[in-house]
Amino acid sequence: MSALHDHTHCIADALTRADALCAERGARLTALRRRVLELVWSSHRPRGAYAILEDLSQQEGKATAPLTVYRALEFLVEQGLVHRIESLNAYVGCADPGAVHSGQFLVCESCGDAAEIDDPRVGAAIIAAAADRGFRVQRPTVEVRGLCKSCQENPR
């Protein structure tokens, strides 16, 4: 994800989709949770809970407790609006909430962007590999480190 796109649009879209999804589900996207979602979406780079906490504190003009952020993140993850990148202890907005996602990410070592993909071949391969061993898949995690296209083309 290069810096060449209109990111305010990404944020606005994400919030709109979140509003719609939560309304549809009767889930309460409160002001706080909405603001946290917005902060998660402030880039396509996964952001740590404490980074979000800092932003939030600044917005509020007073210190916020870590739990406040963690609780909001927990809600957002449950609703599928945000994913947690395990290998980074960080959170990133979901580009397609509502759809079933198996959680596959291409994380660029250079720019830090995490692109979410949902490649059926990867999902199928994991299920097949697990099935061969009698393992029942509940939640696959795929986090691939490497170099994204634009960082390969424009090395720093």
Added chain:
Amino acid sequence: MSALHDHTHCIADALTRADALCAERGARLTALRRRVLELVWSSHRPRGAYAILEDLSQQEGKATAPLTVYRALEFLVEQGLVHRIESLNAYVGCADPGAVHSGQFLVCESCGDAAEIDDPRVGAAIIAAAADRGFRVQRPTVEVRGLCKSCQENPR
């Protein structure tokens, strides 16, 4: 991995392989590192650094510093003798060090065992999915949560 196997054998094997590999590479598997490797292998469940630290302190009869364990683990991971399970912040012995591993794990939610697999379909699917997006893979991480065969057969 049920409890029905001779685990002392797993440990002994792991240590033997580690000795051989390190000798071959000129890497220094010191007494400390060897002991940490042994503690990682004390089960097939990924273990946290602080759990290992506790065991080590007990063995030594005196408190050991976290860094001691982290440094040993870092060495073991570099040598491919141990893998880190990102989604658990924990470490598990590698069943086949020396071989190229892409790091694929089936982690059972019930018994906690982490079975390492190296399924070519999964590896290939990831590379293909990445290639389609112009992404160059450096280090894939696959950690699948679910239920292992024996826990499906003998639910708790």
Added chain:
DNA sequence: GGTCACATGTTATAAAGTAACACCCATGTC
């Protein structure tokens, strides 16, 4: 036997995440 590189020890601190409990506030009910 000196020295160089790497391993370990020590102390302190940072970063990430949670527990327990109080309070607020919107909603539905009488």
Added chain:
DNA sequence: GACATGGGTGTTACTTTATAACATGTGACC
């Protein structure tokens, strides 16, 4: 309107996980 109810938020304290900076030991090689 008073009241109960339940989810959301605030507050304080704490746990778990990980690292930084610097001193000291040790083994192999010249």
